[in-house]
Amino acid sequence: MNKADSGRLAAQLEQCGCQLALRWEAADLLIINSCSVRQSAEDRASGRLSALKTLKKERKDLAIALVGCMVDSNIEDLKRRFPHVDFFLPPQGFEPLIRWVQNRSLISTHERVPPPPVVSTPSAFVPIIEGCDNFCTYCIVPYRRGRERSRPPQEILGEVEALVQKGAKEVVLLGQNVDSYGHDLPKKPDLAELLTLLNSVPGLVRIRFLTSHPKDMGSRLIETVARLDKVCEHISLPAQSGDDEILQAMGRGYIVAQYRQLIARLRSAIPGVALSTDVIVGFPGETEVQFGRTLSLLEDIRFDTVHVAAYSPRPGTVAARSLHDDVPSAEKERRLHEVECLQEGIASAINARLLGQRVEVLVLGKQQGKWFGRTRMDKLVFFPDDTGRTGQLVQVKVERTSPWALQGVSL
Numbered sequence: 001m002n003k004a005d006s007g008r009l010a011a012q013l014e015q016c017g018c019q020l021a022l023r024w025e026a027a028d029l030l031i032i033n034s035c036s037v038r039q040s041a042e043d044r045a046s047g048r049l050s051a052l053k054t055l056k057k058e059r060k061d062l063a064i065a066l067v068g069c070m071v072d073s074n075i076e077d078l079k080r081r082f083p084h085v086d087f088f089l090p091p092q093g094f095e096p097l098i099r100w101v102q103n104r105s106l107i108s109t110h111e112r113v114p115p116p117p118v119v120s121t122p123s124a125f126v127p128i129i130e131g132c133d134n135f136c137t138y139c140i141v142p143y144r145r146g147r148e149r150s151r152p153p154q155e156i157l158g159e160v161e162a163l164v165q166k167g168a169k170e171v172v173l174l175g176q177n178v179d180s181y182g183h184d185l186p187k188k189p190d191l192a193e194l195l196t197l198l199n200s201v202p203g204l205v206r207i208r209f210l211t212s213h214p215k216d217m218g219s220r221l222i223e224t225v226a227r228l229d230k231v232c233e234h235i236s237l238p239a240q241s242g243d244d245e246i247l248q249a250m251g252r253g254y255i256v257a258q259y260r261q262l263i264a265r266l267r268s269a270i271p272g273v274a275l276s277t278d279v280i281v282g283f284p285g286e287t288e289v290q291f292g293r294t295l296s297l298l299e300d301i302r303f304d305t306v307h308v309a310a311y312s313p314r315p316g317t318v319a320a321r322s323l324h325d326d327v328p329s330a331e332k333e334r335r336l337h338e339v340e341c342l343q344e345g346i347a348s349a350i351n352a353r354l355l356g357q358r359v360e361v362l363v364l365g366k367q368q369g370k371w372f373g374r375t376r377m378d379k380l381v382f383f384p385d386d387t388g389r390t391g392q393l394v395q396v397k398v399e400r401t402s403p404w405a406l407q408g409v410s411l
């Protein structure tokens with residue numbers, strides 16, 4: 001979502017006449033788009049902001065903006081910590097910065113309509129719903145990004161058509177809880193309806209969406225994903241824990257048996273579907289036995305990808321206010337490492353099954369002399385080729401596999 005926000009802000013600034021600086025030291029305006037989902041992300045942004053103090057002293061004309069989730073209602077505290085920063089803007093509250101740029105007129109002042117992001121890759125992010133109503137007890141998102149607000153389907157359709165005209169082949173529909181799309185709109189369209197609408201856009205070849213919530217993913221959506229040819233067989237479905245008590249303390253709204261049933265329904269409706277999940281280890285009160293249940297869930301389901309994070313209390317959340325962060329850091333690290341080791345073995349075996357097979361790759365760019373792209377099931381694939389391939393669908397024969405990527409030759 002932050003990448004999408006950055007893209008949209010960059011597009012708006014470009015429309016005001018700005019150009020991307022090739023080196024940050026050469027910029028007139030520096031923008032840090034922050035994330036506050038974990039303490040480590042906030043610490044990184046704070047470190048960068050502090051490092052800019054000297055530059056600001058040397059260059060009084062330099063403007064610095066901190067935007068994104070770190071900016072909450074307590075702006076005074078941020079102003080005290082970072083007096084050299086000129087703008088503090090919450091997610092989607094970029095308007096004052098745009099106005100300032102226009103007024104400096106660096107710049108033309110034609111009518112402002114939020115433009116679709118500039119496409120620099122064949123895969124584009126399209127936010128469809130902002131914010132979250134779920135209030136999982138550990139999560140800062142509803143406090144920083146507010147309640148759910150869906151964009152009208154026709155507006156999304158228009159943006160997707162514009163993106164395709166600029167070269168996008170794939171769109172990734174984004175939302176903190178994408179499955180609840182549309183409930184706040186007058187005609188209450190749902191995600192299934194939106195996917196059906198976008199599936200008919202000529203020139204668009206792939207559609208993905210993330211992130212889903214296990215309590216909101218219904219049969220209608222599963223059937224729609226199975227039916228539509230452009231919607232990829234790839235579902236991101238955070239489990240967070242394999243233990244019912246921990247799930248309850250997290251406020252997730254489902255139990256492990258329901259999660260397992262949902263996975264079974266997905267696998268039966270969408271053969272070969274690739275599954276990714278998110279897991280938090282070291283949640284307050286998580287015992288070794290409860291952590292073991294998370295490992296068992298991962299072993300049983302065998303996800304293609306697992307994103308694992310150690311619990312980090314976020315000030316203002318229910319968990320930070322009322323639960324004691326009692327799992328020591330070293331133990332959290334150990335559990336995190338255990339999940340990573342387990343997943344490495346599982347992903348290694350899943351990917352090894354693709355050895356010798358032909359896969360279809362949407363090429364996204366070039367890295368270290370090789371083209372890279374993704375399959376419909378989100379596998380990262382590298383292959384050498386002398387001709388320009390970006391944006392093409394290429395058939396690749398897989399010759400080597402690892403837990404993280406596939407290597408092959410184009411056919």
Ligand code: SF4
Binds near residue numbers: 134136213
């Ligand atoms: S559903 Fe996701 S974004 Fe919403 S509160 Fe829970 S963890 Fe945070």
